[in-house]
Amino acid sequence: MSKEKGLLSWLLTGDHKRIAMLYLISITFFFFIGGALAGLIRLELLTPQSDLMATDTYNKVFSMHGIIMIFFFLVPSVPATIGNFVIPIMVGAKDLALPKVNLLSWYLYVAAGILGLYAMMTGGVDTGWTFTTPLSTHYLNTNVVTTGLAIFIAGFSSIFTGLNFIVTIHKMRCPGMTWFRLPLFVWSNYAASILMVLGTPVLAITLVLVVLERVAGIGVFDPAKGGDPLLFQHLFWFYSHPAVYIMILPGMGVISETVSTFSRKRVFGYTAVAFSSVAIAVFGFFVWAHHMFIMGISNYSMLVFSLLTMLVAVPSAIKIFNWAFTLYKGSITFETPMLYSFGFMGLFTIGGLTGVFLASSGTDIHLTETYFIVAHFHFVMVGGMLMAFLAGVHFWWPKMTGRMYPEKISQLAALITFIGFNFTFFPQFILGTLGMPRRYATYPPEFQVLNVFSTAGATILGVGYLLPILYLTWSLKYGEIAGDNPWQATGLEWQIQSPPLTENFPSIPIMDHEAYDYEWLEGQKEKVASVG
């Protein structure tokens, strides 16, 4: 990483590693704002009445929780931080193909974030993160336009990151780095980048239409003017369903790296895992209307979208089993990234399987729009993605900072997170099955006990998230010096110094072995030993 000192050297940097760190700081900031809002939601739901805040306030709180967590944390989480840091190194390049675009993407993110916060401070927004028309266009008097604009800008930051990754992976691979020698982290980020580049513009257009409808009354979604209110949802979900894969695919990439490293074994079924990422990206574009089964879409579209949704579940199952079999005959240790990865595998399996309940059109009628769906996507997004993000942050922390994090306390944090997570979200599956609707500030008293469990769990989860902030910050100064390759991992990023040089490699590397080739790594060590 660049050695230059001073704020300006950071703010004007072209170094992908520094930009990654900038992103890491900014998304952590937004994560804790989103998390605080989640805390308010859980506190309000401790009792059936609306006592902590008025319903309007509650509506704003859950809307902003969703908007911040999705657009300002989950979408950029792994790609913009870890991906930004390691993808150029993994492909053997000295930077991303377009370093200035990379920096621009961070500035857009920050601008969007500030605009979003401004909208929040000056009255907030209560559309839900889904901006459903005509509620958002005709019935709410909150900062819909400002927030829409913020997400619009954040969208471009995401497009630029995706574009940069695609160009880099196509054009900047070092000699010998064939597609099938790429680490699986690169494959999954590549798949997510395609979704970003193709999907995000549709979201941007949709938000522009919402703004125009609000400001100028163009009537695209207004039935009174011949518009179609369902059209908004088709457009919105055309982005927002693939967005789920934008969020989860990079996390899956992290798991491939950690599971392999801590079993000291190549990923089982490399090609199957690689192609399942691509399959998810392709099928992911054709499942959006499964959000609309109860909205009067035709029986034929229901059949098509339900079937395709079932198909998109298969590649996820393939990945889970391949990771499990990567452990087979490995030599396994249980450092923090591995514990988070196990957490991911268990929770993502539950999240994925409960997704099938919603893909099956019959049960979807009963379960959609209830807490079942809330629990389902939190299992995927928090149980899955956030666990993967934390696995990745711990895994690459020594590479990013040159320091080790303290192992024991971070293992404890991983455990606390896992327990707190299940306590928080598992009761919500039962709540949903019992029929409790989502986005309710008040609820019938018989649902209280399960809500109390959920709130209690959230406090544990909160501790699980605060701990890493504390000990990771501590480790920046007091952590053990990590060395080049503390995990004995095979990736190119582990063969260079920590933190890496500005230009990553002293000279252009030549890739002469497969990914996850632990025998090659042994050979390297022997070579060094014999020379020494």
Place this chain on the structure above:
Amino acid sequence: MSHISPVLWQFLVKWLTNFSLYPPQASKIAPQMDALYFFMVLVSLIGLTIVILLITAFSIMYRQKKHPVPVQIEGSTMLEATWTIIPLGLFLIMFVWGALIYFRVYTPPANAMNIYVVGKQWMWKAEHPGGQHEINSLHIPTGRAVQLTLISQDVFHSFSIPAFRVKREAIPGRYTTVWFEATTPGTYHLFCTQYCGTDHSHMIGDIVVMTPDDFKRWLAGSTSGASLAQNGERLFASLSCSACHNARPDARGPNLANVYGSKLALSNGQSQLADEAFIRDAILNPSQHVTQGYAPIMPTYQGQISEDGVIALVEYIKQLNSDYRIQQTTTTTTLLPESEGKATPAGQKPAGQGMVKQ
């Protein structure tokens, strides 16, 4: 147990005695949907157990202390095929099974009793064919198929009855339908499940399921004097619909008798089934729905009739299976031969009785 605070203790006891994993099954479809639900729970538990077992077993067997040297394995096509095909097969079963239930929930039987439901911020208004209307509650009999025709007056709402396992979006400007047959008398939750603004969580109500006899008594006791169709008839007259739609040979508007359920040839060359949605659209947006052979002279009624009014008109037009009463009252002295020939005994049915298609 004396250490546990009495409040907390009461709380837990109350909960444990009432604990259930799923809501009451109070409709015919509920046990069918629960069967699929529990099948999926079972498959999920098995799947999850397999994953957890694999991870745990491998973690114990191949931990570094016990297994210091890893054995590099590329993969196995056989295993890849196994965990592709078995989940795929199971998912396909769930797809077909789910679709069968979906069709059942959204395909009402022909003899269903139709009740209109209008959603608006933040209440539900139900209109029974006999003119009874209720807010945030819905009374229905057991053992009878009930169809709801839903519409929203403002934003998206969603009509959800967990005990029946049914839910349907109420969409602005468009009818949607759902049906169910209640099996167990009782009072059940009605929720709006689509976020609709400030008081979304207060847009709730009661579904009151009664025995057929109780329901008859309730209907008799809640009558407002005029049936939905009678209200529609009044509107039909007061909006001067009858000036053109008067069923005379020289009428400027098409004859509306028996129009409901028929296939109409439109002036744009298409033919369309005249269902509730079509009749609604034809009133509000007539220029897009001109019947062949007629001039596009009808003005739009968009914004001039409330959603309730449109429902009354639709209901009136639906039960016009003969000449209009209006024609009989205004033109009794000059009955035309053509309309005489078409008169049927059913035409004398008092409005309000013809609500249910038999």
